[in-house]
Amino acid sequence: MLSIGKLSAATGVKVPTIRYYEEIGLLPEAERSAGNQRLYRKEHQERLAFVRHSRELGFPLDDIRELLSLSDRPDMSCAAADVIASRQLAAVKDRIARLQALQQELERMLTQCAQGTISDCKVIEVLSNHENCLHADHGEGCHSVHPGHDC
Amino acid sequence: MLSIGKLSAATGVKVPTIRYYEEIGLLPEAERSAGNQRLYRKEHQERLAFVRHSRELGFPLDDIRELLSLSDRPDMSCAAADVIASRQLAAVKDRIARLQALQQELERMLTQCAQGTISDCKVIEVLSNHENCLHADHGEGCHSVHPGHDC
DNA sequence: ATAGGATCTCTAGCAACTAGAGGTTCAAGA
DNA sequence: TCTTGAACCTCTAGTTGCTAGAGATCCTAT
Numbered sequence: 001m002l003s004i005g006k007l008s009a010a011t012g013v014k015v016p017t018i019r020y021y022e023e024i025g026l027l028p029e030a031e032r033s034a035g036n037q038r039l040y041r042k043e044h045q046e047r048l049a050f051v052r053h054s055r056e057l058g059f060p061l062d063d064i065r066e067l068l069s070l071s072d073r074p075d076m077s078c079a080a081a082d083v084i085a086s087r088q089l090a091a092v093k094d095r096i097a098r099l100q101a102l103q104q105e106l107e108r109m110l111t112q113c114a115q116g117t118i119s120d121c122k123v124i125e126v127l128s129n130h131e132n133c134l135h136a137d138h139g140e141g142c143h144s145v146h147p148g149h150d151c
Numbered sequence: 152m153l154s155i156g157k158l159s160a161a162t163g164v165k166v167p168t169i170r171y172y173e174e175i176g177l178l179p180e181a182e183r184s185a186g187n188q189r190l191y192r193k194e195h196q197e198r199l200a201f202v203r204h205s206r207e208l209g210f211p212l213d214d215i216r217e218l219l220s221l222s223d224r225p226d227m228s229c230a231a232a233d234v235i236a237s238r239q240l241a242a243v244k245d246r247i248a249r250l251q252a253l254q255q256e257l258e259r260m261l262t263q264c265a266q267g268t269i270s271d272c273k274v275i276e277v278l279s280n281h282e283n284c285l286h287a288d289h290g291e292g293c294h295s296v297h298p299g300h301d302c
Numbered sequence: 303a304t305a306g307g308a309t310c311t312c313t314a315g316c317a318a319c320t321a322g323a324g325g326t327t328c329a330a331g332a
Numbered sequence: 333t334c335t336t337g338a339a340c341c342t343c344t345a346g347t348t349g350c351t352a353g354a355g356a357t358c359c360t361a362t
Contacts, residue, residue, distance in 0.1 A: 003359095005308060015309085020350060035358045037309055046279065054278050057253050061349070067278065082261065089257040092250050099247045102208050106240040110233065124222045124232055127205050128197065154328090156339060166340085171319060186327045188340055212318070 002040045004030075011048045018048065026051060026065060059088055153191045155181075162199045169199065177202060177216060210239055 008015045019038075021027045027047060030038035047068070054064045063084050070081050109127075159166045170189075172178045178198060181189035198219070205215045214235050221232050260278075 003308080014351085016352080017350065019310095024349090033358090035309085037358070050279050055349090057256065057278070058250075071279070085257055085260055089254065089261065092254050092257060096247060096250045096254065099209075099243050099250070103240065103243050103247065105208065106236055106243060109236055110240065124218065124229070127208070127218065128201050128222070154339080165320085167321085168319065170341095175318090184327085186340085188327070206318090 001031075002045065004038045004040070007040045007045060007048065010045055011052055013048055013052050021048070021051065024061070026061060026068070057088065058092060059084070063088070152182075153196065155189045155191070158191045158196060158199065161196055162203055164199055164203050172199070172202065175212070177212060177219070208239065209243060210235070214239070 002010065004015050004018055007013075008018060013021075018027070022029060022038075027044065030040055030044065033039055050068065050071070051064055054067060055061075059067070067081060067084060070078075153161065155166050155169055158164075159169060164172075169178070173180060173189075178195065181191055181195065184190055201219065201222070202215055205218060206212075210218070218232060218235060221229070
């Protein structure tokens with residue numbers, strides 16, 4: 001039986017975060033000691049490790065909730081888990097592509113900056129002028145944009 | 152003189168977001184019509200476009216606030232703007248590296264998944280076992296970890 | 303027995319918005 | 333000119349995934 005502090009140390013998840021996970025139903029309610037303190041076992045530790053690893057992989061808590069409910073039913077097909085992971089993979093690839101474009105643009109900004117005054121600083125200039133930017137439009141087009149604005 | 156809706160259409164920033172930016176002091180308080188509706192000019196539009204583009208590049212609002220105050224003082228050295236952009240570039244590179252590791256791991260998960268049942272689903276298994284993961288430790292080590300936990 | 307670290311609950315706050323309620327103003331058509 | 337309905341106003345509350353603090357209680361080691 002682990003205290004919440006030990007569980008935290010064992011999993012690398014902070015104490016208030018563990019309580020938060022319990023509160024939102026991601027972890028079951030812990031047993032309590034005579035003095036009302038939470039007590040955990042190996043199975044809780046494993047579940048929490050699962051959550052932590054999934055979070056590190058970028059899964060939102062709702063997806064983790066779903067994955068947990070899947071792993072509780074080991075006789076089901078894993079197609080659902082596959083779908084979640086695929087969705088996540090697509091999101092990761094998309095984020096990488098966007099970030100690489102941003103990286104290019106930031107590098108361009110920085111190499112052009114002549115270390116002069118603000119009035120000829122390319123950083124500010126690039127940020128001011130949307131026209132000659134590289135970073136927009138990767139795949140599904142310019143997101144969250146109003147009609148009439150083409151970036 | 153543009154209404155807030157026209158400004159929104161012109162910049163691609165949603166109406167409530169514009170009001171929010173004004174509320175937090177990122178944009179100056181707008182003039183008002185006789186009927187208390189906000190009115191904007193070209194300079195507001197430019198400032199908002201600057202904010203939007205910076206947000207797209209991932210700058211947090213506080214950095215944008217700083218960049219805006221820099222661009223208001225065109226006689227100063229642009230070293231400060233450089234610092235902000237460099238910081239952002241470093242953050243972007245770091246995020247790319249992490250995401251690429253995640254991508255690898257997700258792909259590994261998915262290719263190993265035999266489309267069987269949950270009980271032999273690699274997706275769930277990989278998420279359960281932290282030991283054989285590739286994604287941890289990129290540069291500054293395992294972040295946000297308690298002493299005693301080595302990931 | 304006691305000191306002080308760990309735990310408890312509760313509330314509030316962070317970024318960066320988004321959504322809704324309930325009320326007012328503006329612009330275009332009849 | 334009137335009317336209608338879209339756009340605007342303010343205000344509050346919600347989102348995600350936590351984090352920080354207050355003030356009280358518990359547990360463990362000396």
